[in-house]
Amino acid sequence: MDRSEALREPLRGASHLECTGTGTIIDCEQLIGLSSTGKPLFARYDLEAIRAAFTPHAVSSRRSDLWRYEEVLPVRNREAQVSLGEGWTPLTEAPRTAARLGVRRLLIKNEGINPTGSFKDRGLCLAVSRALELGARELALPSAGNAGSAAAAYGAAAGLPVHVVVPSDTPAPILEEIAALGADLQLLDGLISDCGKVVRRGVEEHGWFDLSTLKEPYRVEGKKTMGYELFEQLGHLPDAIVYPTGGGTGLIGMWKAFDEMERLGWIGSERPKMFTVQAAGCAPMVRAWEYGAQHADVWDGAATYASGLRVPGAVGDFLILRALRESGGGAVAVSDRAMAEWVARLGADTGIFAAPEGGATAAAVQPLMGMGLIHEEDEVVLFNTGSGLKYAGMKPLDG
Ligand SMILES: *Cc1c(COP(=O)(O)O)cnc(C)c1O
8 A cells, every 4th residue: 555545545434424314514523313403314434535436346355244335334343343144144046036026126235134133233233333433321221122132233233221111012932032132121102202211311311322213323334235245146236125114224224235335336326216114003104105295203102013113213214205205115004914914924945034024025015016016027025033932822913
């Protein structure tokens, strides 16, 4: 490396944070939640400075976890990169499911093989690593289940205490896992939004750092790595991505990744059509999409056995709806019974035991084709966001 190159070698980490509502720029060297206007903050990077060296070719021989993308991740010091082998999950060809659904090509991004069995590991890996680096002492979050497991795991790996508040009807295997991973587990008769209130009290009274999705800036950075991986594994972006949406962090993250990848020169202006799938018993984004709204009203009486989709309101609602709109995608709701049927079909067709949320993505394809949004000639990627094993004993609520 000559001297001019050495001088240009960038710091690892973000350059600043930006409010997704107002565009206001904020210093990123502080533990922080939402912006002053109550919107999620996005980490921004000096992409011009890393563009020459951070290429798909350079990345191709790196470690097989999400830290292969460290230049576009917010952690500055390698010692703070907590890792349990998260990310770089298989993108599995599913020809029998493609034939069954009548699309040209169908692939499944199988997030069930992450360390705690769901893609929540990606987000919590980054949030915990960065919180560790910035000096957080106690972590907390409300969860529908899988985020609690992931926070407990990464908190344990980082040596930081974690408080997890979950609804009492969270699947038993997930409760056992959270407890086994050493977290302080609190059960509540209520929804994830009620659990959020308990966490906020802990933040005020005990100084906990709140890891709620999109309420700190870095879970979305972990989830965006799914976008980089998809491109690396496929060699291009697919025509359509079908994503089971709760808080929407993965969809928002991938949309952000595509924007970064264009600025880095990895891709052009092409984008996949982004599709949100929700449960018929909790579909705030689908309802907002159908009304053409910019924000989603909170869903009353949320009910589905797909616990990751039981999210009545999302702080990033406007970012989800914007990505659906700008990509030419859409949103659809499916019944619990349809999710369960597709979990069985996917299992028999592919060898992947999907979570109900993964089943939901397969269940959504034919309705989306019926709406003229997915076509026979499309190459479609379904996100199986978790392992079916985590839902042992759970039954469809409308089945
Ligand atoms: C959390 C979760 C979802 C929803 O993910 P978001 O990024 O919050 O929309 C989907 N599936 C599973 C298995 C989950 O745990």
